[in-house]
Amino acid sequence: MSSLYINKLAVVGVGLIGGSLSLALKASGAVGHVVGIGRGQANLDKALELRVVDSVTRDLAAGVADADVVFLATPVLTLGPVACEAMPHLKPGAILTDGGSVKQAVIDQIEPFLRADVHFVPGHPIAGTEHSGAEAAFASLYQGRRSILTPTPRTDPAALALVQAMWEAAGCEVVVMDVEKHDRVLAAISHLPHMVAYALVNAVGAYDRYEENILEYSAGGFRDFTRIASSDPTMWRDIALTNREALVEMMGQFEAFFRELKDDVARGDDERLFEFFRRSKESRDAIL
Amino acid sequence: MSSLYINKLAVVGVGLIGGSLSLALKASGAVGHVVGIGRGQANLDKALELRVVDSVTRDLAAGVADADVVFLATPVLTLGPVACEAMPHLKPGAILTDGGSVKQAVIDQIEPFLRADVHFVPGHPIAGTEHSGAEAAFASLYQGRRSILTPTPRTDPAALALVQAMWEAAGCEVVVMDVEKHDRVLAAISHLPHMVAYALVNAVGAYDRYEENILEYSAGGFRDFTRIASSDPTMWRDIALTNREALVEMMGQFEAFFRELKDDVARGDDERLFEFFRRSKESRDAIL
Numbered sequence: 001m002s003s004l005y006i007n008k009l010a011v012v013g014v015g016l017i018g019g020s021l022s023l024a025l026k027a028s029g030a031v032g033h034v035v036g037i038g039r040g041q042a043n044l045d046k047a048l049e050l051r052v053v054d055s056v057t058r059d060l061a062a063g064v065a066d067a068d069v070v071f072l073a074t075p076v077l078t079l080g081p082v083a084c085e086a087m088p089h090l091k092p093g094a095i096l097t098d099g100g101s102v103k104q105a106v107i108d109q110i111e112p113f114l115r116a117d118v119h120f121v122p123g124h125p126i127a128g129t130e131h132s133g134a135e136a137a138f139a140s141l142y143q144g145r146r147s148i149l150t151p152t153p154r155t156d157p158a159a160l161a162l163v164q165a166m167w168e169a170a171g172c173e174v175v176v177m178d179v180e181k182h183d184r185v186l187a188a189i190s191h192l193p194h195m196v197a198y199a200l201v202n203a204v205g206a207y208d209r210y211e212e213n214i215l216e217y218s219a220g221g222f223r224d225f226t227r228i229a230s231s232d233p234t235m236w237r238d239i240a241l242t243n244r245e246a247l248v249e250m251m252g253q254f255e256a257f258f259r260e261l262k263d264d265v266a267r268g269d270d271e272r273l274f275e276f277f278r279r280s281k282e283s284r285d286a287i288l
Numbered sequence: 289m290s291s292l293y294i295n296k297l298a299v300v301g302v303g304l305i306g307g308s309l310s311l312a313l314k315a316s317g318a319v320g321h322v323v324g325i326g327r328g329q330a331n332l333d334k335a336l337e338l339r340v341v342d343s344v345t346r347d348l349a350a351g352v353a354d355a356d357v358v359f360l361a362t363p364v365l366t367l368g369p370v371a372c373e374a375m376p377h378l379k380p381g382a383i384l385t386d387g388g389s390v391k392q393a394v395i396d397q398i399e400p401f402l403r404a405d406v407h408f409v410p411g412h413p414i415a416g417t418e419h420s421g422a423e424a425a426f427a428s429l430y431q432g433r434r435s436i437l438t439p440t441p442r443t444d445p446a447a448l449a450l451v452q453a454m455w456e457a458a459g460c461e462v463v464v465m466d467v468e469k470h471d472r473v474l475a476a477i478s479h480l481p482h483m484v485a486y487a488l489v490n491a492v493g494a495y496d497r498y499e500e501n502i503l504e505y506s507a508g509g510f511r512d513f514t515r516i517a518s519s520d521p522t523m524w525r526d527i528a529l530t531n532r533e534a535l536v537e538m539m540g541q542f543e544a545f546f547r548e549l550k551d552d553v554a555r556g557d558d559e560r561l562f563e564f565f566r567r568s569k570e571s572r573d574a575i576l
Contacts, residue, residue: 126505146505185502188492193510195549198568200484203545204476205571207538214473217414217434222481230572233565240553240561250495251550255543257491261483262539265528273528277521280486283493284518 004030004165010067012037012060012082014047016128017099018073019137022053024170027139036134037063047134061089069166072098076238080109083120092117095159097166099125101190101235103150103182105242111154119159124148124182125172126190130231143171150179187246191239192254195247197229198236292453295320298355299341300348300370302326304416305387306361307340307425312458314342315427324422325351335422349377357454360386364526368397371408380405383447385454387413389478389523391438391470393530399442407447411437412470413460414478418519428459435460438467475534479527480542483535485517486524 009025011018014036025031036053037060038044044056057063064070064086072079079100090096096118100106103122114120125147129136147167151160164174177185207214240247264272297313299306302324313319324341325348326332332344345351352358352374360367367388378384384406388394391410402408413435417424435455439448452462465473495502528535552560 185505188495188502189505189510192492193488193514195553196484196488196546198565199546199549200481200542201568201572202564203538203542204480205568206545207476207541214476217473217477222477226481226572229568231565231569233562233569236565237558237562241556241558244553244556248550248554250491251546251553253495254488254491255546255550257494258484258487258539258543258546261487262536262543265483265532265539266536268529268532270525270529273525274521276490277486277519277524280489280493280517281519281521284489284514 004162004169005032006030006069006166007032008067008069009034010037010064010070011035011053011073012064012070012086013073014038014043014053014056014134014137015073015132016136016141017125018071019047019052019134020127020139020141021071021073021099021125021170023137023139024142025166026054028169028171030166030169035063035067043134047137050134050137052134052137060086064094065089066091067094069095069097069162072096072100075235076100076102076106076242079106080113083110084113087113087115087118090115090118093119095119095121095162097121097123097163099123101186101239102243103179107150107152107179111152114154119156120152121155121159121163122150122152122179123163123167124150124186125167125170127172130227132232140171142167145172146175147172148175148177148182150177150182152179183243184246184249187243187250191243191247192250194228194231194236195240195251196254197226201226201229292318292450292457293320294318294357294454296355296357297322298325298352298358299323299361300325300351300358300374301361302331302335302341302344302422302425303361303420304424304429305413306359307335307422308415308427308429309359309361309387309413309454309458310341311425311427312430313454316457316459318454318457323351323355331422335425338422338425340422340425348374352382353377354379355382357383357385357450360384360388363523364388364390364394364530367394368401371398372401375401375403375406378403378406381407383407383409383450385409385411385451387411389474389527390531391467395438395440395467399440402442407444409437409439409443409447409451410467411435411451411455412474413455413458415460418515420520430455431459433460434463436463436465436470438465438470440467471531472534472537475531475538479531479535480538482516482519482524483528483539484542485514489514489517 009031022034034053036047036056047053048056127145167174297319310322322341324335324344335341336344415429415433455462
């Protein structure tokens, strides 16, 4: 059994990611008190009503003041401003960590403002649903999922170990990874698929040759396929802006494969088409 | 209540599509006897054991001989040869229909060989799972799904009405559609998404910068997204080959949207990115 115990955890942004961490740690007895911090009173009220957190406040300075661990779970582009605003109010020795989907951009936003007596551990739990807000949070979101931590040369080993224990208490397998590798791997397996889904839905939606909504003819496969194209536009704008270089590289790689396939279709090259589809099925089946 | 009753139905290809039609019609009492016809004895034995059909045979001529309706549910490129081989053995007035995902190519394969005393009704039930074979068949596959019929100038109105009643008895809403429109709409909402999924899995799978299988890091969204990339390679090769023109057009349309998105990411155009994602979410949410 883990000996992790966090007296007070502050969660900034009580949505699916932050709220579920709170619920998971409360369920495993790894935390004493969780304060939820946010800007919208309605969502905070809901979080308190559903007992997602133990107390709530819209006052960032007061909320983080005596927290041992502060978890930032806001959209990627607001992590820097929030960390900067909270910094003077953190207690000495406090650990600051985050759940941003992009890591280099977050580190670049936060480390220049980091106090010498505060520890920062950049992180990214790979979990989620298409829902958001405190109501979407649930204690088992992280069970069996991976959480990636990307320490920098400035990251304190003891703080890293504590954040690792925190995610393990929430049910995650923790992977410690180089920052650049994180951003490239996520560009490939998460950010690129979202771009593809968004482009697909827009391309099909714009196909109005028959002056009716042909999306209505779509069957199960297409609906599953485009579920992720209904994800939050602000979140994905931020991810695209902050992981631009790796994402553009992966989009270029996808374009090359798609063009190869289109050429094979146009030429009616049956052997190459079969091999293209067979290879995809093989690598996809291997991850099941 | 429908007055449809088919004395004897022959299903050629007792897999998910053909087997499920048999089960649905048997469940609704719309058919007397269903004979399953196929090439593989093991699958036919399984179909009989699971009571998907009432009898089985590998002899196409004998199987179709006294059938009132013959449903062809083989891969698209074999529909023509199978129809041609069955033709001399059909009884006068028999109705031949199919479930092929592409319609013009199937009509071109079958109509030149059509006997004057046999009726052909081209069709396409829009339903499926990623599973195949007689074991995958289930009676409710077609409940609430659409089945598209694409009559030609040669199609007999009474035969069309009977096949429509058959699909309605299986649970479908039937849509009668122009052949060319069917092939273009399906290219957009089914064939294109499959091409995109196949290309995505291959592009990500080929990204070996870190000499490990990065697909292992994929979370729920990507796995759902690429489920259709594990569909049968032979089936999709046939569809790509037989709906080439419409598919290449839609692939070009997708490429243009994807390139626009990539350019917006590369330029870091936050307003256009937000609008692109918002528009996709809006049209996707509208079909739920």
